[in-house]
Amino acid sequence: MASPPAHPRTPALAAERDSLAGFLEAVAAPLDFLLRSPAATAARVGVPSAALAARGRALLGQLPERERERVAEICATLEIFERHPPPNRSAWARELRERIAQLGLPAVLNSAPPPRPLERVPPPAPTYHRTSGELTAQLEALAQSVQFVRGVGPQRAEQFRKLGLRSIEDLLYHLPFRYEDRRAVRTVRELRVGEEASVMGEIAHLSERYVGRSQRRILEGAIKDDTGFLALTWYHQVAYFKNRYQVGQRCLVHGKVEMGATGLKRMVHPEIDLDADAGGQGVLPVYNKPTAMSVGVMRKIVQQAVGEWSGRVPSALPESVVTRAGITDLGRALQRVHAPARESDVAQLNAFASLGHRSLVFDELFYLQLGLALKRRSVAIEAGRALRRTGELTDRLARSLPFALTNAQQRVIEEIYADLAAPHPMHRLIQGDVGSGKTIVALFAALVAIENGLQAAFMAPTELLAEQHFSTVGRWADDLGLRAALLTGEQPRAQRRKLEAQLASGEIQIVVGTHALIQDGVRFKAVGLGVIDEQHRFGVMQRAALRGLSGSASGPPPDILLLSATPIPRTLAMTLYGDLDVSLLDELPPGRQTIRTLVFRESDRQKVYALTKRELDAGRQGYVVYPLIDPSDKAELRDATTMANELARTVFAGYRVGLIHGRMKGSEKDQVMRRFKAGDLQLLVSTTVIEVGIDVPNATVMVVEHAERFGLAQLHQLRGRVGRGSGASTCILVGPAYAGDDAYRRLKAMERTTDGFKIAEIDLEIRGPGDFLGTRQSGLPDFRVANLIRDSRLLDEARRAADAWLARDPTLSAPESAALKTVLRHRWAGRLELAEIG
Ligand code: ADP
Ligand code: MG
Numbered sequence: 001m002a003s004p005p006a007h008p009r010t011p012a013l014a015a016e017r018d019s020l021a022g023f024l025e026a027v028a029a030p031l032d033f034l035l036r037s038p039a040a041t042a043a044r045v046g047v048p049s050a051a052l053a054a055r056g057r058a059l060l061g062q063l064p065e066r067e068r069e070r071v072a073e074i075c076a077t078l079e080i081f082e083r084h085p086p087p088n089r090s091a092w093a094r095e096l097r098e099r100i101a102q103l104g105l106p107a108v109l110n111s112a113p114p115p116r117p118l119e120r121v122p123p124p125a126p127t128y129h130r131t132s133g134e135l136t137a138q139l140e141a142l143a144q145s146v147q148f149v150r151g152v153g154p155q156r157a158e159q160f161r162k163l164g165l166r167s168i169e170d171l172l173y174h175l176p177f178r179y180e181d182r183r184a185v186r187t188v189r190e191l192r193v194g195e196e197a198s199v200m201g202e203i204a205h206l207s208e209r210y211v212g213r214s215q216r217r218i219l220e221g222a223i224k225d226d227t228g229f230l231a232l233t234w235y236h237q238v239a240y241f242k243n244r245y246q247v248g249q250r251c252l253v254h255g256k257v258e259m260g261a262t263g264l265k266r267m268v269h270p271e272i273d274l275d276a277d278a279g280g281q282g283v284l285p286v287y288n289k290p291t292a293m294s295v296g297v298m299r300k301i302v303q304q305a306v307g308e309w310s311g312r313v314p315s316a317l318p319e320s321v322v323t324r325a326g327i328t329d330l331g332r333a334l335q336r337v338h339a340p341a342r343e344s345d346v347a348q349l350n351a352f353a354s355l356g357h358r359s360l361v362f363d364e365l366f367y368l369q370l371g372l373a374l375k376r377r378s379v380a381i382e383a384g385r386a387l388r389r390t391g392e393l394t395d396r397l398a399r400s401l402p403f404a405l406t407n408a409q410q411r412v413i414e415e416i417y418a419d420l421a422a423p424h425p426m427h428r429l430i431q432g433d434v435g436s437g438k439t440i441v442a443l444f445a446a447l448v449a450i451e452n453g454l455q456a457a458f459m460a461p462t463e464l465l466a467e468q469h470f471s472t473v474g475r476w477a478d479d480l481g482l483r484a485a486l487l488t489g490e491q492p493r494a495q496r497r498k499l500e501a502q503l504a505s506g507e508i509q510i511v512v513g514t515h516a517l518i519q520d521g522v523r524f525k526a527v528g529l530g531v532i533d534e535q536h537r538f539g540v541m542q543r544a545a546l547r548g549l550s551g552s553a554s555g556p557p558p559d560i561l562l563l564s565a566t567p568i569p570r571t572l573a574m575t576l577y578g579d580l581d582v583s584l585l586d587e588l589p590p591g592r593q594t595i596r597t598l599v600f601r602e603s604d605r606q607k608v609y610a611l612t613k614r615e616l617d618a619g620r621q622g623y624v625v626y627p628l629i630d631p632s633d634k635a636e637l638r639d640a641t642t643m644a645n646e647l648a649r650t651v652f653a654g655y656r657v658g659l660i661h662g663r664m665k666g667s668e669k670d671q672v673m674r675r676f677k678a679g680d681l682q683l684l685v686s687t688t689v690i691e692v693g694i695d696v697p698n699a700t701v702m703v704v705e706h707a708e709r710f711g712l713a714q715l716h717q718l719r720g721r722v723g724r725g726s727g728a729s730t731c732i733l734v735g736p737a738y739a740g741d742d743a744y745r746r747l748k749a750m751e752r753t754t755d756g757f758k759i760a761e762i763d764l765e766i767r768g769p770g771d772f773l774g775t776r777q778s779g780l781p782d783f784r785v786a787n788l789i790r791d792s793r794l795l796d797e798a799r800r801a802a803d804a805w806l807a808r809d810p811t812l813s814a815p816e817s818a819a820l821k822t823v824l825r826h827r828w829a830g831r832l833e834l835a836e837i838g
Pocket of ligand 1: 409433
């Protein structure tokens with residue numbers, strides 16, 4: 001894997017950086033200590049802030065602009081810390097610590113602040129012993145329309161509906177996405193330009209003025225406190241604001257501090273609160289809301305719902321689980337997250353790590369893990385075939401391979417042999433980066449099934465991929481004297497009939513196909529192994545259907561092997577595929593080309609074409625990938641069909657250019673692919689239809705247009721289409737026009753790493769698992785609060801808690817499990833076959 005380029009360091013700059021690093025370390029040390037201490041001790045941790053601030057100020061002269069500003073802010077914060085010891089030292093320390101982390105200098109300081117010791121937990125309300133009937137009634141009451149919340153009429157209900165908030169429960173679980181700390185009230189002198197702050201003062205002046213050539217009317221004012229004046233400016237609704245406030249009124253103003261033209265600090269369109277006291281407005285929750293609704297109204301409605309209904313949300317987790325996890329009941333948790341107490345830790349609230357958040361998240365994840373554990377158990381106890389390897393075919397294949405298996409391949413093959421030999425159906429997922437050699441591993445598994453007189457079925461998500469597999473798997477099968485066949489939805493009826501007959505009789509031993517394999521009419525004699533390639537492309541339903549393949553209705557279900565090249569971090573995989581065992585092919589066969597990845601802007605297009613031509617002129621081939629098949633009137637995107645014509649006429653005139661996309665017929669696609677493979681076509685214009693499995697070793701360049709439209713994991717897959725032969729390969733990502741764009745920076749990550757797991761993780765962080773996998777595909781209940789990446793620690797804890805509970809009460813039949821069972825069914829409604837819990 002390529003590492004990011006090192007920072008260019010001149011010796012002089014290096015020395016400055018080192019003294020800066022020393023300073024930052026000196027500040028971070030006591031802060032980290034303070035943050036790690038329990039609240040009672042934290043209050044007594046000494047921070048030599050004045051001395052530290054002085055040390056920092058002494059450094060300022062030598063620092064480059066950007067760092068100087070940041071260090072000056074740190075010093076200012078330290079000085080304030082010294083002069084006005086804040087009531088909530090932890091919050092201050094955390095803020096300071098974050099500023100240090102943002103400077104991002106030495107790696108040690110680069111990390112986020114350490115986790116905070118857990119808040120003390122109030123005893124949970126005794127709601128755990130309700131009867132199942134009571135619980136069901138409560139759950140039904142909460143499922144009523146939001147209109148049952150006071151303040152919500154049909155019109156607002158409709159607005160909420162558009163946001164996906166239909167029931168009272170939806171509203172209760174609609175958590176603030178952010179909290180604003182309005183507790184600290186500063187003096188005018190303490191205000192720092194660029195920050196948001198509250199100031200208490202008296203309106204000292206208020207008058208209209210006409211400005212500019214157009215004589216636009218604006219309202220100007222000022223408030224004053226003992227330390228100075230703060231200017232206020234309004235550009236809109238001048239008359240309204242002018243009448244609303246009067247000189248002499250005491251009020252709290254809140255807003256972003258700017259430097260005004262007159263040299264006075266000022267706020268534009270500040271929020272003004274005439275009722276607040278010197279204690280500020282507390283900690284304010286901020287919600288996603290319907291556009292037509294004001295922030296205040298939204299807040300009020302949610303408060304209303306919480307006040308009226310949160311006490312009726314049933315907490316059914318067993319008391320022992322609750323105590324051990326250190327959480328509180330749902331009613332209190334909801335109150336805490338929607339109406340945080342004044343003394344709350346705002347950073348913790350914003351990180352979704354407060355007691356209230358943790359309680360809601362744990363609750364959600366516990367039911368998830370409980371459901372998954374039950375599913376796993378039901379698989380484990382299901383009877384299957386014990387398939388023993390005889391070696392008759394597997395040894396022959398091993399001997400005839402033109403390459404040595406990697407260690408990872410050998411390890412995974414052994415894991416599979418062990419699974420196959422067990423008298424339960426195997427459900428194993430193999431995750432391996434593009435090119436890690438998953439197919440051959442699956443083939444060894446297939447041969448074991450055939451050694452036992454059974455059939456093997458390979459299912460691929462596209463016709464193209466099925467054909468590719470057939471051409472490789474089929475060749476191996478031929479060499480071993482086995483009967484192999486391809487089955488897709490596009491074959492002529494007569495041929496199809498014949499194939500179906502041969503599958504039913506057992507004459508065909510190994511079949512490769514699309515989802516046509518699991519459609520009605522296809523009967524097997526007896527399938528021992530089902531392989532699903534690129535499994536993330538299939539929904540759970542298809543997975544289930546393949547499980548159902550067994551030939552005779554009474555036969556045991558086959559062993560199932562899933563292959564995926566979209567690597568998912570392990571803890572997440574355990575959850576998403578919690579009912580599967582996971583194997584990792586974490587090693588590429590030796591001698592693989594690393595692919596050079598380059599991000600270009602739209603404006604660099606000529607360079608991109610030149611690079612591509614150079615490859616083609618050297619006898620290599622290339623791909624150009626577009627996000628769309630046809631022109632779209634919605635988006636200004638280039639599309640494959642138009643561009644294939646245009647490129648062939650203009651830039652690539654004289655080259656042999658082909659087009660392939662997902663809406664072409666299988667036979668057409670096949671023909672294009674064959675011509676490309678044979679070298680008859682030099683440049684293949686395509687959509688993501690080539691994303692998986694396509695293997696043309698002579699292709700050494702790929703251009704992805706509008707690359708920002710694709711997920712990083714998907715780009716990684718696409719990129720895997722080059723670098724498959726001996727030639728050095730290049731992948732060019734053409735991104736947005738502006739390099740300052742976030743999307744552009746995201747693409748730059750692709751230049752730095754070729755590690756599929758890293759990329760998947762970055763992608764997951766950016767887009768979340770729902771987008772990443774498609775929620776529908778994951779087959780999991782939707783999460784309302786939990787985030788599988790952010791909450792990975794709680795995910796683990798919940799898993800252990802659920803396993804422990806089931807170890808005591810495997811079928812949830814004990815009286816203590818009654819409430820749990822009711823809520824579990826509700827949460828997993830329809831998604832889980834929970835036959836085993838009745
Ligand atoms: P993927 O994991 O992306 O599906 P494939 O199974 O298509 O990868 O394998 C990619 C290529 O690598 C194939 O041409 C395959 O024959 C070859 N291959 C597999 N294992 C090895 C190995 N151990 N050494 C060398 N080449 C291998
Ligand atoms: Mg593959």
